[in-house]
Amino acid sequence: MLHGHQTWVFANRPTIISSSVVGGPFEAQGPLADDFDILHGDLWLGQDSYEKAERKLLEEACENAIEKAGLKKEDIQFFLSGDLMNQIVSSSFAARTLALPYLGLFGACSTSMESLALGALLIESKAAEKVICGAVSHNAAAEKQFRYPNEYGAQKPDTAQWTVTAAGVGLLSSHGEGPKVTSATIGRVVDMGMTDPFNMGAAMAPAAVDTITAHLRDLRISAREYDLIATGDLGKVGHKIAADLFAKHDIDIPREIFTDCGLLIYSGEQPVFSGGSGCGCSAAVTYGHILNRMKRGELKKILIVATGALLSPLSYQQKESIPCIAHAVSIEYHR
Amino acid sequence: MLHGHQTWVFANRPTIISSSVVGGPFEAQGPLADDFDILHGDLWLGQDSYEKAERKLLEEACENAIEKAGLKKEDIQFFLSGDLMNQIVSSSFAARTLALPYLGLFGACSTSMESLALGALLIESKAAEKVICGAVSHNAAAEKQFRYPNEYGAQKPDTAQWTVTAAGVGLLSSHGEGPKVTSATIGRVVDMGMTDPFNMGAAMAPAAVDTITAHLRDLRISAREYDLIATGDLGKVGHKIAADLFAKHDIDIPREIFTDCGLLIYSGEQPVFSGGSGCGCSAAVTYGHILNRMKRGELKKILIVATGALLSPLSYQQKESIPCIAHAVSIEYHR
Numbered sequence: 160m161l162h163g164h165q166t167w168v169f170a171n172r173p174t175i176i177s178s179s180v181v182g183g184p185f186e187a188q189g190p191l192a193d194d195f196d197i198l199h200g201d202l203w204l205g206q207d208s209y210e211k212a213e214r215k216l217l218e219e220a221c222e223n224a225i226e227k228a229g230l231k232k233e234d235i236q237f238f239l240s241g242d243l244m245n246q247i248v249s250s251s252f253a254a255r256t257l258a259l260p261y262l263g264l265f266g267a268c269s270t271s272m273e274s275l276a277l278g279a280l281l282i283e284s285k286a287a288e289k290v291i292c293g294a295v296s297h298n299a300a301a302e303k304q305f306r307y308p309n310e311y312g313a314q315k316p317d318t319a320q321w322t323v324t325a326a327g328v329g330l331l332s333s334h335g336e337g338p339k340v341t342s343a344t345i346g347r348v349v350d351m352g353m354t355d356p357f358n359m360g361a362a363m364a365p366a367a368v369d370t371i372t373a374h375l376r377d378l379r380i381s382a383r384e385y386d387l388i389a390t391g392d393l394g395k396v397g398h399k400i401a402a403d404l405f406a407k408h409d410i411d412i413p414r415e416i417f418t419d420c421g422l423l424i425y426s427g428e429q430p431v432f433s434g435g436s437g438c439g440c441s442a443a444v445t446y447g448h449i450l451n452r453m454k455r456g457e458l459k460k461i462l463i464v465a466t467g468a469l470l471s472p473l474s475y476q477q478k479e480s481i482p483c484i485a486h487a488v489s490i491e492y493h494r
Numbered sequence: 495m496l497h498g499h500q501t502w503v504f505a506n507r508p509t510i511i512s513s514s515v516v517g518g519p520f521e522a523q524g525p526l527a528d529d530f531d532i533l534h535g536d537l538w539l540g541q542d543s544y545e546k547a548e549r550k551l552l553e554e555a556c557e558n559a560i561e562k563a564g565l566k567k568e569d570i571q572f573f574l575s576g577d578l579m580n581q582i583v584s585s586s587f588a589a590r591t592l593a594l595p596y597l598g599l600f601g602a603c604s605t606s607m608e609s610l611a612l613g614a615l616l617i618e619s620k621a622a623e624k625v626i627c628g629a630v631s632h633n634a635a636a637e638k639q640f641r642y643p644n645e646y647g648a649q650k651p652d653t654a655q656w657t658v659t660a661a662g663v664g665l666l667s668s669h670g671e672g673p674k675v676t677s678a679t680i681g682r683v684v685d686m687g688m689t690d691p692f693n694m695g696a697a698m699a700p701a702a703v704d705t706i707t708a709h710l711r712d713l714r715i716s717a718r719e720y721d722l723i724a725t726g727d728l729g730k731v732g733h734k735i736a737a738d739l740f741a742k743h744d745i746d747i748p749r750e751i752f753t754d755c756g757l758l759i760y761s762g763e764q765p766v767f768s769g770g771s772g773c774g775c776s777a778a779v780t781y782g783h784i785l786n787r788m789k790r791g792e793l794k795k796i797l798i799v800a801t802g803a804l805l806s807p808l809s810y811q812q813k814e815s816i817p818c819i820a821h822a823v824s825i826e827y828h829r
Contacts, residue, residue, distance in 0.1 A: 160619055160620045160621045161571065161620060161621055161622055161623070164571065164595070165571065165572070165595040167621050208812055210808060210809070210812065211812070236496065236499065236500065237500070237680060241600065243581075244806065244808075245580040245581070245806045245807070245808065246578075246580070246600065246602065246804065246805065246806035246809075247600050247804075248804070248805070248806045248808070248809045251683065251804035251817055251819075252804075252809070252814070252817060254682075254683045254804075254817070254819075255683040255685050255817040258682055258683070259682060260499070260500040260680040260681060260682050261680070261681070261682065261683055261819060262599070262601075262608060262612070262680060263599065263600040263601045263608070263804070263819075264597070264598065264599060264600065265576065265581065265582050265598040265599065265600045266597075266598045267581065273597060273598070277597070277612070280615070280616070280619060280621055281615070283619065284495055284615060284618065284619030284621070285495045285496060286495045286496055286502050286615055286619070287496055288496070304808075345572060345595040345596070345597060346595060346596070347589075347593055347594060347595050347596065348586065348589045348590040348593070348596055350590050469581065469582075469583070469586035469587075469589075469598070470581065470583070471579065471580045471581035471583045472580070473545060473579075473580065473583070473639075474545070474581075474583045474587070477543055477545065477546070479587070482586055482587060482589070482590040484586075484589075484596060484598075
């Protein structure tokens with residue numbers, strides 16, 4: 160299964176038989192609104208804290224994905240998930256509700272593809288027949304934990320990103336119809352010494368480039384194999400840096416296939432600074448919009464490269480730079 | 495590979511070709527001091543924060559395990575680790591130092607066996623030839639984050655536990671000599687409505703019982719198959735509750751083989767309340783003391799059941815109960 164240094168090839172082709180994305184009010188105003196299964200009109204989801212609302216997003220996405228597949232919870236063996244909250248409480252409390260054997264993961268915003276990569280490995284190796292993989296983030300819960308209370312009205316620079324309020328999950332199966340997970344490249348931590356938490360895109364871009372380069376090298380393929388290569392949430396600033404780094408290193412990534420989930424999820428009219436972020440960003444865009452495009456036959460072979468900034472508020476306060484990582488998963492669908 | 499609902503059987507028997515445990519001054523005074531590879535005389539390890547000291551414990555354990563195996567970093571494909579710090583910064587920053595493809599995990603104190611279970615799965619499925627799995631905790635870093643600053647002198651009840659300052663890692667290989675990882679049972683979240691973070695042992699005991707019961711059921715074996723069944727860190731209080739629960743449900747777990755890492759690591763003279771805890775507790779006791787006993791031929795077949803309390807300070811403040819989980823890994827060594 161291991162190809163080269165860090166890439167798994169899934170010969171049994173684990174299938175995403177169902178997926179679900181649940182979003183908040185700000186996502187409902189974006190260009191991908193139609194790709195959400197459930198959209199909420201406020202950030203609270205009927206809960207009494209943003210953290211509980213975040214958990215609810217994930218629970219709804221899981222329940223919806225299981226229902227869409229015509230399955231019951233008991234048909235699923237494992238739940239793999241993570242989020243940005245301290246001690247990933249959104250995922251762990253959702254795992255309590257789901258009552259499934261649970262593997263908690265943390266890779267910041269790369270968690271979406273970390274969970275899909277590991278979920279596919281479980282299916283591929285017959286360690287499971289069906290798993291649910293997901294990730295979630297909530298704008299207000301993240302702002303509260305990582306930055307300033309919204310009520311302070313603290314200003315942000317244009318390089319900042321807007322944490323997406325969304326959960327995205329995929330239900331993987333060893334059998335069935337749907338997009339196939341064909342390979343995964345697990346990233347190394349890359350740290351270029353950036354220290355500005357309001358410019359995560361720039362910090363994460365080299366990690367995305369490192370993982371995409373490793374993926375192409377390990378599989379001995381060209382980027383032109385793919386109809387779409389989407390990074391997780393580099394935003395405008397990070398996307399440009401990644402494109403420049405590829406050009407500098409003479410790696411051919413055609414501009415027309417190279418995009419970023421943080422650029423896709425909101426419109427230019429929405430005040431999101433450099434773009435969307437949060438583990439719900441790449442999860443929602445992938446499991447909603449991009450899989451829908453595959454199902455319509457517009458894309459046959461894609462690579463999602465979820466990027467994560469592995470800092471904590473404390474590591475920042477202790478003047479550490481920002482270690483970053485990216486995990487890539489390829490998906491194919493030939494109908 | 496999947497047996498029953500939630501247990502993986504590793505037919506290829508991934509081998510722990512090397513392991514390493516690094517501890518602090520309090521562990522140096524305990525009965526297992528001789529089982530540590532490196533012991534530090536103070537909690538700082540020459541760093542300027544406890545968090546950096548925690549990372550250093552993990553880095554040293556990884557480097558030592560690689561050196562003991564006569565390998566170089568480049569021979570290892572993946573690093574799987576987690577810890578208790580927000581955004582698992584100890585593991586992520588150690589992953590930066592190691593420069594290996596990295597899978598960040600979070601299962602609170604169950605992380606030690608979550609990483610070993612997934613690491614063994616990677617080897618078993620040929621997704622890797624060599625991986626390092628580990629976990630770390632640091633008493634002062636954990637107190638600072640989860641409880642009160644030590645300087646407050648806050649009193650604790652007898653049901654509280656003492657977070658272990660230690661890292662424990664195992665180097666797994668598809669070939670070679672050493673203890674074999676034979677199976678793993680991934681736990682479900684169990685929440686009995688306990689809300690007291692100073693009595694985690696009681697909260698976690700039902701999760702340990704649930705996972706052990708699932709393990710025996712999935713493999714259709716009796717607990718007497720094992721020479722030792724060690725829970726992660728239930729401490730005195732939780733260990734007694736677990737034993738009582740087994741008795742109540744008529745599950746035969748012979749008293750003489752049933753122990754707890756949180757009971758083993760400190761002596762009765764040390765003021766640790768109910769016992770040790772933290773993901774470094776089960777990691778250090780397993781990768782040090784217990785593997786050493788296997789190597790001496792005293793134990794042939796063991797089951798380690800690492801338990802985790804998946805709360806956060808915020809979930810506690812929001813009056814949530816404590817969801818708990820336990821992951822079990824069996825190890826055999828017939829020399």
